[in-house]
Amino acid sequence: MRIRYLLLNAYGTGGTIRTVFTQATTMAGLGHDVEIVSVIQHKDKPNFDLDERVKLSSIVDQRAPTGDEPAPGVVARYRAGRRERLRKLSARIIPAGEFAYDAFNRYVEQEVVRYIKSVSDGILVTTRPALNILAARYADSRLIRVAQEHMNLGTHRKDVQRAIARYYPSFDAVAVLTSRDREDYEKLLPGTRLVRIPNAVHSMEQERSDHTNKIALAAGRLAPQKGFDMLIPAYKKVAERHPDWQLRIFGTGKKKQELRALIEKHHLYNHVFLMGHTDHMDDELTKSAFYILSSRFEGLPMVVIEAMTHALPVVSFDCPTGPADVITDGKDGILVPPKDVDALAEAISKMMDDEELRHTMGAEALKTAQSYAPEHVHMMWEELFTDLVRTSGKDAAAAA
Template identity: 30%
Template sequence: MKIAYCVLGTFNSGGMERVLANKANYLSKIGHEVTIITTDQQERVSYYSLNTAIKCVDLQLNYTDDLNKGLVTRLIAYTIKQKKHRTRLSQLLKKLCCNVVISLFDHDATILPQINDGSKKILEIHFSRYKRLQYNRKGFWKWVDAYRSYKDLSLVKKFSRFIVLTEEDKGYWGTVPHIHVIPNANSFVPKNLATGSNNRVIAVGRYDAQKNFSDLIEAWRLVANDCTDWSLTIYGHGPQKQQLQQLIDRLDLNNSVTLHPPVVDIEKAYTDSAILAMTSRYEGLPMALLEGQSCGLPLVSYACKCGPRDIIRNGFNGYLIDESNVAGMAAQLVKLIRDPALRIHLGKNAAQMAHNYAEDKIMNQWLSLFEDVLRVDKDELKYKSV
């Protein structure tokens, strides 16, 4: 098959970019022709390595260049770029002659269903039904997000298939007939599992409002009072780094909390830890939970929309905490810190649960979906020819 993915860029170290790289590499390795089409790559290299057989094409639209401009300028620029986007993407897809084109719900999502290049169009979302509202923007943009969230429902119906990451999120979309649940796969198969003996809690994610690391740091203030020989390391980068560091300074936690830059080989960071913590406001299917689980870490997470409820069985491989319950987060971390046997038991259960997200198992679901949508297309042609 000829398969194309449409995304903003592959230069970020985020979970979506990691998942895309893994899927593209898998499909390329088994003989499919894969193209990744970006809009804002700006000649930057992919953060995660891609097979040399994968073709990468950037449309040079650079939507992100306009983020700091005024409202009117930004709206005009977006309208102009959407028109260019439609023209350039249409020309490219007609040249590529793909069987399947997948949108990752970015700027191309409103354009793809209008392009008549002979390919089947699939939409996948890496957040949840209410992702736009969860940005919690103010003023005019709050109403824009509400309107776009309303319009999302009609948009997804224009695609041949619509893929969400969790059963929880599927329920939020109502009666969309062609919706399917395919979770993210594990990013890697760890060489070793965490022993649970290292006195460190790990968190991973972008330093932004979504990941809400300020709550985790506030919780750690309570943990540090009782567990003075333990540390918290948060791997990531982002716009809130200075704000988070100031919070660490103000709470006098510099001796036990570290903001660490992201690393490509995150496996060792997980296996050198004993517990994984997450305080996100919203997710799709958080890669940090999947990766930590595969490395045998017990998981402690806010029960936000969406993902944690699909991954964590409360008391079996970790604990779900009510959103914004800083004291509850701290209490469960202290409970695991004080009970090494419980940490090890939950960690072993987590490693077993990770088999549900094995790469072959998840990618076979994608291959079956591709075959199904193309078979429907062939059946329709056969019917029309009779």
């Protein structure tokens, strides 16, 4: 089969990117012709390793000029001027409520549509609402089209939900991450083929934590969704009881200065550390004793499952959706009510108080992670693709 994955930015660091890279690698290993197409490219190499059998291309190159380019001719100057004018205009088709709306100016949107219209065979997998909507509207009818949803339906803003209701029925299949997601989407999209396929971890061969280092770890974009503005005040109460522990928060984002100011406000500069980006998250997880998820909402929190592959128990808000689909409260982690800062602080302290609890829950967390192993999850994808080629009535010969 020929399979193309369309990502917004294959050169970023998000969980969706890593998930798609892992999936593409497995599909290529099974003998399929696989390509990842990145809407934008801002650096030379992606952050995550990619199997050499998987092609990687981009639609809009946003890298800085090298200075070696020849002087542009009249036509090139005209095109450059038009391109700059379009870049100053907001996207026209994508709903303004899409979380990545700012990445889609008129020029980027136009180029994505141009690319989608150029694809006429195989399977096209799109990976977020903006790309799903564009594929639903403009992809060749001969294509087998699969939409991936990495966020729960209720998280999307109303204009995005309306667009989902209008355009997603044209897909051959819509894949969601959890059983609760599937129930929600079924209500909105009756008659649409909906499948629940969780994301896979990149490997189960991780070094395990021994739970003895006095380090709690959290990770994610420094953005409101991840709730670090709630975690830091919660940790003030924790630090009073456990001054010898550290909270390390990995990630980058627009809220860095605000979070730093919050750390200063609560006098946590010796206890809470904004670690920035790391290329060695597996090593950092191994060094930690447990993981904390403080998100306001999630799709399927892959970093939680990655932590579990290191035998780390998890303390988490029971936010919509995902944590409760992965964590069994009291068995492999502790779930507390969403946005309940006091309950989060108490659960963190409980985990710090009891090394034996961390050992026991960590062993169960490792068992939980097994159901997200690549060989298990990716077989579900191959079965879906094979069935779509067989049953869709589309250009099966080209797809296969």
